Amino acid sequence: MNGTEPDPRFTLANERTFLTWLSTSLALCAGGVAMAAVADDVFVPWARTVLSVMLVALAALAAGMAYPRWRNIQRALRNQAPLPPPALAAVFGYGVAAVAVVALVLILMTV
Template structure:
């Protein structure tokens, strides 16, 4: 990479953030698998499948986008440019909130 070597603390913080996105992705994948394993009498089958698919897709998107995000942040630090805006956070936040709201409504209606 071009530019100046950033302070190692910032590089390591960027790496920790990358690893956190990966562990969050793994947790979302596990949540999707758990949702798929919910007994049929808890949720309507198609809703259960929809929630499971949304969680697993969020997991995949998060894992796929984590490394390019790490690279963009690393490049910006080396060039002493402003950090790029967080693209993962809104997607992940709204996706998880959507799943939670749908699940909550279904739990309250059951």
């Protein structure tokens, strides 16, 4: 990578953020697998499948975008340029919120 070596604290903070994206991805994937394994009498099968697919898709997106995000931030740090905006933050925020709303509706329907 071109540019000057940034302050190690910033590089390490960027690395911690990268690892957090991977941890988030793992948690979303585990949630998707857990949703798929829910007993048949809890939710209708298509709803479990939709929730599972949404969670695992968010997990794949988080894992797939973690390294490019780390690389872009590291490049900006080295070139003393503005940091790139968190473009996927809205996708994850709204995605997890959508999963929560669908799960809440399904829970209320079974009560």
